[in-house]
Amino acid sequence: GYTVAGAVFDRLMAYNEAGEPAPYLAESMTANEDFTVWTIVLRPDVMFQDDTPFDAEALKLNFETHLDSALTGPTLAAIDQIRVIDPLTVEVAMSTTARPTPPPAPIVLDSTPAEA
Numbered sequence: 001g002y003t004v005a006g007a008v009f010d011r012l013m014a015y016n017e018a019g020e021p022a023p024y025l026a027e028s029m030t031a032n033e034d035f036t037v038w039t040i041v042l043r044p045d046v047m048f049q050d051d052t053p054f055d056a057e058a059l060k061l062n063f064e065t066h067l068d069s070a071l072t073g074p075t076l077a078a079i080d081q082i083r084v085i086d087p088l089t090v091e092v093a094m095s096t097t098a099r100p101t102p103p104p105a106p107i108v109l110d111s112t113p114a115e116a
Contacts, residue, residue: 035098042088056084
């Protein structure tokens, strides 16, 4: 499941050799004091395979797609709101305090939503 998907799709953060979160598609993920709001800043100039920019709108769409999924939605159930701040910044508001690590971040799947 998740391990296989991680080998095929890119993640917002990866783990370094010390097992700590490290930038990958995101330059940073920072939380407010009580870990209920996370700000994700994306790396500039990242593109999908179809040359569509990986920007804040694309990240919001990926979060929403995962939230709507019966498979991945429960993992992200603590997310209340996803807000685009600027072209490279997304704010994720949580309904409960998240651990002092980034919230579950979806694997970035695609640049467009699936057809219904």
